[in-house]
Amino acid sequence: MTTTSRGTRPSQERRGGGSWRHDTASRGRPDEPISGAGVAPDSPNAESEGVGAEAGNVTVGRPGDGPEDIWDARVAGALAFMRRRLTGAYEVDEFGFDPELADGVFHPVMHLLYKDWFRVEVSGAKHLPLDGPALVVGNHSGTIALDALMLTHAVYDEPTVRRHLRLLGADLVFRLPFLSELARKGGATLACAPDVERLLGLGELVGVFPEGFKGVGKHFRDRYKLQRFGRGGFVAAALRTGTPIVPVAIVGAEETYPMLGNIKPLARLLGIPYFPVTPTFPWLGPLGLVPLPSKWLIEFCEPIETAHLTDQADDPMVVFNLADQVRETIQQTLHELLARRPEAF
């Protein structure tokens, strides 16, 4: 159950590498979104499912116009994508989520980090519902909230799940120009009760990090120690809507930007919660923004049902107990994952 992707990965790559012809002519990927073709990383090794099945006839068809067809389709797809963007012919939901942009640009870019840089391994994806609402609650870390992006991509990339995770962000995110719009277009919204309940009511998969800035901005020596969970607003929202809570433990984000110090006066001057000092930032300037290539593990834990507690959403004891249960689950899973990953890189 642990590492399905890890188990199959190398053998597939060896097959792809050894018999190149099969792979380059991999038009046998009918499920690949055309719209993303223009911007997707066209690494011949990416997403190698289905290559084996197609191998036989592709070798035969190679000198024909098979490969030209795929390139023609890609060019046409990319041009059509650009035309739709230029003329505004796409849909945006009431939270500002732009699925076409997420599928065509955000996820392909995140995929590079996800697969090649952090080599993320996911387990327990079966605990995510295939449709209907769920509240995914995770640990937050890593100075810059890369874990939020990787979690979103994990949910999107898992072949059995393939859903958009709707993240909840702090109001600082929505105060900043560009970042606020990127967040909204990527499916995020402000972490407030009306928005959470609305998203859950629409049957969406919602992701939240209750530690907030306490989690992302903690010192490296506190790595993998869960911080306080705020007022448990996320639990109350789940209770009111009767939505299951899926705890998720993320290992790896702590080492991307190990925070060794915090220049508080500078943070106050810039109006941000902390100004990080890492081994590379700000010493190396922009180069210090490159995350260290740590090895990531993400585990989704068993869902905690709340449907039977709907009428107790206003009881602080119920809310705090449930928040504690979620917190304990994540903390324990973090320890297990760390034991499974002896080296950080």
Added chain:
Amino acid sequence: MTEGLGEVAAPRVVLVTGVARYLGARVAAMLAGDERIGHVVGIDSADPSAEVAALLPDRVEVVRTDVRTAETAKIMINAGVEAVVHLAIASAADQNAGGRAAMKEQNVIGTMQLLAACQQAPDLRKIIVRSSTAAYGASFRDPAVFTETTEPREVPRGGFARDVLDIEGYVRGFHRRRPDVTATVLRFAPFIGEAANTSLTRYFRQSVVPTVFGRDPRLQFVHVDDAMEILHRAVTGNHPGTFNVAGPGTITLSQAVRRAGRIAVPVLEPGMSALAGLPVRFGSRDFSLDQLDLFVHGRVVDTTALRTEFGFEPRSTAVAFADFLRGHSGGAVLPREAVRAAELAILDQIRQARAGVGAGVRAADNFSGGRLAGLAGRRGVERDDDD
């Protein structure tokens, strides 16, 4: 005094304020066309322009009166007014007619005086007040979608938004003093439609459109025809309460600009604030802090209450905007057809170029094939080391 929730007799005499303006004139004409309503009185402090006067049928009795005088109360008592539709609310300052000071006078003082007159009208059963979704204010800590119960987080800086909050406050006070009168407050999203002419539609008619740097707000519109239908149902039915009136769904500002074939020019927010603060017109366009707040924060409202209470589904924001574009297709810098033609031309060029080199590629196939296979093999080995 039949206060049933079902079929209620339509009021026999209706007073409409603001008939010298486009919306007021159209509503007065629509109500006059309803046989259930016997008499429609329209009041305004100004004479309607020739364009607006053409909309007003003879059946509408137009009285030129300042709402701030005692005359309004006299008209209401003498005519036996049973319903008031208060539309004399300006959403933007008119620089030719006194600017912001006159706008506030009309909106706030005008409403106070009208409500004072309403209090003395013995036959009054119903009052319908035009409000705006601007009542929700604008803040970074707002939820994405406002429902009728959302309170604004802080007093908005825009003049119109502040007026709207004041007006709604006065209506609530009036309702406490005259609980027998049904009060319907309609919070309209910005109006749009083929014939609408507001500061926002004038904004979208420019070929180069200023936007706020780094912001892409979610916008919502309501089609004028749908707004009319809701007003009609509010007059003839019985729908007490406050309702959002907007086209469901949203389009972002960048999307709207692109759909209109216009070019967006991002301006830094302080620059926009300065522009908005200037008393002079911006180009020949009016531009206010209300609009700036909308262009920074965006505004989307929930219309569930409207749809369940009125049993009417306004056309979506995207459809309403498309209808507006039909009326204003000229002046597009980047028309959709041109972009489509460019796409096909580029695709054609690429196809021709590839057809040209295609033969060469096939000839060199064996050679490059071997090299690439080697590369792919090396990559695979590196990957294994990483894991």
